Amino acid sequence: MTRFFLAPEEMMGEELTLTGENAAHGKVLRLKAGDSVMVCNGEGQECLCTVKEVSPGEITLTVERREASQSEASVAVRVFMAFPKADKLEHVIQKATELGAFEIVAFPSGRCVSRPDEKSLKKKLERWQKIAASAAEQSGRGRIPQVTVLPSYAKALEEAAKAELPILFYENEKATTLAMAISQTPGFGTVSLMTGPEGGLGEEEVRKALEAGLRVCTLGSRILRCETAPLCALSAVMFAAGEF
Numbered sequence: 001m002t003r004f005f006l007a008p009e010e011m012m013g014e015e016l017t018l019t020g021e022n023a024a025h026g027k028v029l030r031l032k033a034g035d036s037v038m039v040c041n042g043e044g045q046e047c048l049c050t051v052k053e054v055s056p057g058e059i060t061l062t063v064e065r066r067e068a069s070q071s072e073a074s075v076a077v078r079v080f081m082a083f084p085k086a087d088k089l090e091h092v093i094q095k096a097t098e099l100g101a102f103e104i105v106a107f108p109s110g111r112c113v114s115r116p117d118e119k120s121l122k123k124k125l126e127r128w129q130k131i132a133a134s135a136a137e138q139s140g141r142g143r144i145p146q147v148t149v150l151p152s153y154a155k156a157l158e159e160a161a162k163a164e165l166p167i168l169f170y171e172n173e174k175a176t177t178l179a180m181a182i183s184q185t186p187g188f189g190t191v192s193l194m195t196g197p198e199g200g201l202g203e204e205e206v207r208k209a210l211e212a213g214l215r216v217c218t219l220g221s222r223i224l225r226c227e228t229a230p231l232c233a234l235s236a237v238m239f240a241a242g243e244f
Helices: 020-028 088-099 118-138 153-159 178-183 203-212 230-241
Strands: 003-005 015-018 036-040 045-056 057-069 077-084 104-105 146-149 163-170 190-196 215-217
Touching: 003 020, 003 118, 015 020, 015 045, 015 190, 020 045, 020 057, 020 190, 020 215, 036 057, 077 088, 077 153, 088 118, 104 153, 118 146, 118 178, 153 190, 153 203, 163 178, 163 230, 178 215, 178 230, 190 230
Parallel strands: 003 036, 077 104, 077 190, 104 146, 163 190, 163 215
Antiparallel strands: 015 057, 036 045, 045 057
């Protein structure tokens, strides 16, 4: 079923209106009176609607039913990724959204090659959020993950440590696996998954993560690319949570 996103304040009342890009998309899909569509507020609530009227630049919908989204994961996973080079973060945002991530957080670390300046960061954030919105629409989600940028590694550790299961992945860790960390935290509802940049995290950064309360784990004997590691970890957590 065709899915549209509206701001929460636009979801009030028994009639909803699609304008702008939503209306243009509806025109491309040749929506007509009587068609059924799903409208979501991006925060987990959705409405089953019937197209009432199609006019130039506007589509009027009648709300048939409101309900909580059935496609959201039972566990809230925040993906923390150190700034990578090129457009790798865009790939992770898209795929992490499809996999059910609650939030995608980018942060600087010691070995980051890419460090967006304040001027370019605003435009990048707008683009990243649009990628998340598009991926949420394509994958049938009822919530658009927030894409957040933190100013420092210390702030990222502080935020990641708030989860019931906070994990940092380090290629030199040999003893503790993700499966072990998950088994030691039964019934977890919130998870933080933190990965480093292309050059990895330094020993001092790993030490600070331990001090902050994160569990340091391995993702296996193979070295994963910085854009592969967070998606691998997210998939494993979703599987363990019964989402697959």
